[in-house]
Amino acid sequence: METLESELTCPICLELFEDPLLLPCAHSLCFNCAHRILVSHCSTSKPLESISAFQCPTCRYVITLNHRGLEGLKRNVTLQNIIDRFQKASVSGPNSPNESRRPPRLSPHSVSARGSPALTSSVSSVTSPPPSTLAMSLEHQHQQQQQQQVVQQQHLRPLVGCQFCEQDPPREAIKTCVTCEVSYCDRCLRATHPNKKPFTSHRLVEPVPDTHLRGLTCLEHENEKVNMYCVVDDQLICSLCKLVGRHREHQVSSLSERFDKLKAFQVSPGRVSEAVMEASKTSAAQTLENNLTNLVKRNSELENQMAKLIQICQQVEVNTAMHEAKLVEECDELVEIIRQRKQVIAVKIKESKVMKLRKLAQQIANCRQCLERSSALITQAENSLKENDHARFLQTARNVAERVAMATASSQVLIPDVNLNEAFDNFALDFSREKKILEGLDYLTAPNPPSIRDELCTASHDTITVHWTSEDEFSVTSYELQYTIYTGQTNFISLYNSVDSWMIVPNIKQNHYTVHGLQSGTRYIFFVKAINQAGSRNSEPARLKTNSQPFKLDPKTAHKKLRLSNDCLTMEKDESSLKKSHTPERFSSTGSYGSAGNVFIDSGCHYWEVLLGASTWYAVGVAYKSAPKNEWSGKNSSSWVFSRCNNNFLVRHNGKEQLVEASLQLRRLGVLLDYDSNALSFWDAMNAQHLHTFHVSFLLPVAPTFMIWNKSLMLLSGLPVPDFVDCPEQQEGLCRQQDSPYVSSTMKGCH
Template sequence: MSDSEEITEFGSIVERIERGEVPIKNIERELICPICKELFTHPLILPCQHSVCHKCVKELLLQNQDDSFGTDAGSECSNPGSPRSRVPSPSMERLDRLVRSGSVSSSPGWRRSSVTPRVTSFPCPGCQRDIELGERGISMLFRNFTLESIVERYRQAARAAVAIMCNVCKPPAVQEATKSCMDCKASYCNECFKLNHPWGTPRAQHEYVGPTTNFRPKVLMCPEHEMEKVNMYCEVCRRPVCHLCKLGGSHANHKVTSMSSAYKILKDKLSKSIHYLISKEEQVRTQISELEVLIRQTEENGQLAERQAHEHFERLFETLQERKTELLRSIELSRNRRLDKLRSQVEEYQGMLENSGLVGYAQEVLKETDQSCFVQTAKQLHIRVQKATESLRTFQPAANPSFDEFVLDTSKEESLLKDLSFGGVPDPPMIDLSQSRVYNEGLIHWRLPEDSLPTDHHVLEYRKVPAKDEEESQWHLTERVHGPSTVVCDLDSDCRYAFRVRSCRNTIHSAYSPDVSFHTPPAPVFGFLFNEKCGYSAERLRLSKRKDSVESMAGMAFLLAADRVQTGSYICLDYIIGDTGISHGRHYWAFSVEPSSYMVKVGVASDSKMSEWFHNPRDTSSPRYDHDSGHDSGSEDTCYELSQPFTLLTAGMGKLFIPKASHTAAAGDHGSRVLPLPQRIGICLDYEAGRVFFYDADSMRCLYERQVDCSGTMYPAFALMGGGAIHLEEFITAKRLSYM
């Protein structure tokens, strides 16, 4: 399609929209207020460009403060009805009464034209963005007259059979309106319009349109300057403004354009966007068809899942019912056996009573006078009586009334039922790089997706990343981890390790997280805290309670010190060192420097030189004197080497400054002395070799190395000037605190 054909088609589409040929009944969803879920009534445009009914905004504000006053007296841009009418509302009259009675202060903050609740903020129901209305409240919001007109056209289309009647005709001869006057804000039939707008009068010049119930002002007025017309558009706030807003109001420093230019640009953008959407109509219909298929599949699969879950629970109920029947039957059988035994024993003991049972029978036998007959019967009877007598002496119930052996412990089954869940594959976790740290031990953190189901445990795996021509090593598994992190011990120095983690739920494992690699430091971790006893200035430096952070305060003391500086001297540095020294071996520590720091120096210091240097009375070599002028003279290294106990690298203002005579380990860094400040800086001191190395602690790239005199005990050293802060790594301080 040629450019001219595209322009013609584009123009026809825009004309169709402007003429209203697009079916308005299909856009109802765009005309519903997100709060009341009804068609917009006097919609207001919020700063986030969403629209809300005027009454809904008032209700939102009143919800935040029950005893607040209404805001019925706003500007024409926000209040329904006549644009310039100021009809006192009940809330306004109530306020006047309170002011006259002294209940409310009549200070300048209370203005009759801008009475608002004290709480004027609420979340936008469309985007949840916090909306702050300011002192003028709802009066600061424009009415969305365009949306009002569309809503009115929609209502008319919905009730096409209902005509708009003349507002002047007397009943019962009311005629159907043919015109509506935008100045009189009334609808007229032909005869009434001629009578109320006679030729040769000012009313004849009124603007009229077709019959409508939506009357909006002919000119949009500024809500801040109510007598000024809106004639410019603020591109920063994305709202119309007047010339006073630009000259000295809240938009003085904002970029504004003319209203005609903004109209042309915005209309062109909207038209092109609509043209693009219309051109993609077939694609949209195809995607709608796909979505309808997905909806149908979702319904079917959901019903299938419900049936399967119902069947599973039915089987569980059947199994529970069977077990319930069996266990209750066994209890019943045992109970009956015990009752039979106890009842037999009762009958036996009842026979021992006088004139009953065994005793009564024995008494009758004793009445026998024939000796041979008596002996014949009494022998067996005597044995029975002896047994009864013995049972009296050793009374023992025939059955145990306790049913302890039939007590059920269902705690395990209840726990299993509570943990019953769908056996889907859990989502894989993601390793959190911002919280993970790897030294000679690795602290690995991970997180689950927000909508993932709970997991039983996690498994972390790690392996050493092989160098060239090396075979891949096997993955090592950690123990089951029930939290979001774990520690991996005994990692080799100066090696790269890969880590991955997966979740488990109901014996089903998720996929592995993407592999994440970390480079271990070239030496074991050295733990320390800041020490305020050597060179520490309490006036300019502030230590945290845990002594793991130090902050330089560029306050009055700094200004007074700068004022005392003589010509040719330099503003002082404030020094602080670690509380633990190094006298052998290789050690590594890491920290972060606030990007907004003015100047921070980091490195190492010798105790043998510090003792002499801090007590030297000369101003030029005192701890308040800095030999690094900041110029590229090349003499800084020599000056530090000869006169100071410190070997320091400079950082500040988001940059890292490499000395001119540096020999970096990384190729390609020789040509640039100014590098971006790393998020974390690492320092490695090789005491026996007498060298100190500075690293980017995240990538373990060596930024700078140099020779250092290790004649005594070496300490981590820091110096600050102006505002700035240094934070030691938690792994460094935790290692130190574990020994305290």
Template structure:
């Protein structure tokens, strides 16, 4: 019905055609709308009767009028009949109170869909009088004609507005006050009411604006359509605004709660500050008393010792004075015999007194006068001056250049600017899956391993997967809280391996702790096992490990060999044929002067130098890649893109000369480190060298 209604709509008033005219261009137009077009061309010098042509608003075809004017155009009776049938086929008749035709432009003013709203209830309670009644007061209106803009009582409606032409197209609604019925006037044409909406200028316009005004080339829409869209937009925005206000209220409530908590915490910390400072003052007071007592005790002890020394000095002085007096008396004797008789004894006593002067005269210790005693509280003063509330320590910094690794361990080193305030450290680590958002990765608690209560600035993690990248965080902790370091991406070394003697061809001899393999035609005593290479010419051996995770790198020194195959294979790969001729093995091979890659018996020639002497093999199991490199020239040769389903073992096959293998190597710089992780450097790698000799 909506599609049919759009076909029955006038392009000028955007309402159902009323008394439609059939134009020569086959388009239709309401009689009144055509009359409006003619009126818009009138002027003081150009009356209505002189206008003999106008343009079709749909196709711009020029319509020429005869002397009868618009009356000379044919009526589109067929279209009028269709409109009449359409109106009768509607949910209710055109004069029904519940008539549900598309609302006219005034609906935005009346609120066409306000059933049950407070506005509609108030409007229904307001008494609307009939505008045709002669009596005073007028009878109550039962209908309002939107087209006529007049309200009728039941008697006047039957008498002046019968349900006959030309009133059949008029729209009757519940009684509406005149102020609510009147539509908005056009800003450019005072006598016209707005009836459509200009989408380009975002403005209400009338029919004349569309016909002859500046909006004639603009896209327009009906007021009801614009009303619905704008109302929906406003409702959506209002919903979002209400939701945002609710969120702001919740946020404000949280902030208020935090403010209250700040007040509580501040009071608690202030009380704690007073308590701690009082304790410090009490400690200083007690230490002052203790030190004062020590000073007094030291004073008494020193004075006692000094008094004893003074007494000793006095005794020595008295003895010396008596001896001096006796010696002086002897020196006055002039009789030689008498002098010799008395002076010899005195001289011996004086000589003895002089020789023992250090004993007779006590040593006075000047340190007893507190020369070696000092009060120096400069260190304590600095500590007191630095008193402050405790904060969480600054984030530690992981020193990647100091970190070391093996194939199953990583030793992490870090530094901290606040070592004095750090109580302990906590190390957290997990396997790096390639996720770049470290915040969300850190929040996935289940995948993290945690080592708590570390007292040193380094820690060694054991039991890690070989050739695997890990993410490490270090957390510095004290009583005030903790802070995390920036993440560090560290990697364990590749898995070292040896040749498995159970897989070596029976014509190959392994020696040197299974690191050397050489061809031995006489060595036929080995028993046949399913794991052993047994094909004619397929002299090969596999590594003694099966790899199912991580990123691993090894190199093969080729020497002068011109026939070989290097790669990986499942345990189920056939051992009686060259690797790569089945779906369970992937190899890079050289056959004389041709280099090729082979898998599932499909070969592809690749470019490589005939001087190739060292091949690097990179197995990135987690990223489903097997790559080969010219290790001497740092050049990429080929990469298999394969989704491994089972663990794989390194595989080596030769036909002539010798090969030497180095396993457990760090990934070199010329390999894309963003793909495989950063190496730690060759100084920490313990790699295994294996030599394969064939003659």
């Protein structure tokens, strides 16, 4: 208690805080003490209102005040409530009648006395650093709402009068003694319950109405209090109900026992379900458990959401301040660039002016010199014309006439070459383009999400070329392509968050990219991210798949009476075929005219088709490498085939056969091997009809196998999976076969 009291003591008056203020540095100070600090800084020439700052007495942090002064600081309501509870606990014990009455204060949180965890957490919350201005305002609004709820509850609470007072009307009760079943005012409580035994054992609670104190009465027996609980009827009863009433044969329990069972989950909120299920299986307990669990969950979600919102508000303020500073910096740089360019252009104008004026001055001097010579010649000619002396006139007239004729003939001598384009009128300042750019100044935002164009994307068995478009192509600095194998997970958000499984191709400048080295017959998820200086945005996910693994017929496995085409895509029964050397992997038995593909598949989803032509006796499927080559495929546990025997269609595995409905006009058989999903399906590719699906837990790589007894077969491999096969939901529904047993007996016509 002494340690707690030191935490609640004002550093100025050394008393418990009274009307504490919450300073921006997270320390607290009494309002009156803060006022005294301001008064100490006053003088005759400096009024109190002019003081705009003071230092925190604890940490010397400078507290800046707004125009409201101390009223502009927030009240530490939580700390005041803690002090009120602390004072109550320090005056007397919880059962003492000498507990002093203090005016009730509003608190947004419940506080327990005597250093309880709630009190400790409240104190720690008081001393925690304050959030930003906006976040504090949000918390203040939340506290005001809770305070209003407390005020409303207090208004709804009935006023309880003292039942021991002799005056009329009685004074307001401050305590109710549960032992005496009487409510007392402060004076009557001190008179009737001195702080000594046996009164110290009386239980004192907050004032409650007399009806609540005396408890509930039985519905069937008036003036009888309920004191039992009927487990069968799930209701409260009295002793008479158990002795003579209709509950005498029922199982009952005490109220305290029933209360403990229903309230057991309050001991440990983390074990609500376990405690309630062990204590009681009744509908009431289950209802309480479900409602409380939902309420706690909702409150936790609201608290988390509010904490995130406050954190976002703080981040908004930080980012806003950062962007405002960046805006000022960028604008200052633009102004500085304009100022520098203004100086440069002004210097150029001055230099051009000096140069042009120098040229013009030279031309003016030339013109003046020519004009002087011309004027002198004119004067001399006029004087010659005025000469009356014949001898003198004849002596000078000829010379003057020659000079005038010469000057008239060569005008360029008298009139200098003058440049009339030196008036500086061909110079212009046109900043219209720059003005438009400046008028369009705005903050840069992250580009809009690009869109993957599925119809433009292409694929091979080991590559996929992804094409995309972007509305903000000019604002995009680069693109980033991310892809991973599609595992069937529909929650793309959680899939995207699993960063470890993603391959990333950064710094793509085009709107397309080809990914190499992919697994054949495999689905992939692709994202495209558009990036610029402001951020990035992702496209919607696109599911693309590589084509099936291309393969051919393996000549080393072909039966000696089979003839393969040069491209190893067609096999034909030929009794006159040349003899081939015997090898362990070659089909060798009489009547086992087969060949295998030249690949072994151990992953992915692969599709190929077989053109059956006019053949009426064949078998198509897959087999392990260890499958026997001296018997029909499907006769052992290492091979699975779809077969036609004249007019009968069947599937065969491990010597068991099952009839399959198919058209006699079946000319193109589709085979879908989904190794990862452990499924082998057969389709009528012409009519998009599902024929049969084997559900197999493949243990080893498998190779395609083909057998024929008449005519020929042609192989088409490396195909994309068609749409009618690639729908997982449709395939799931079609692939679930009825639990019909395989035909154990050998079918007629299959020998």
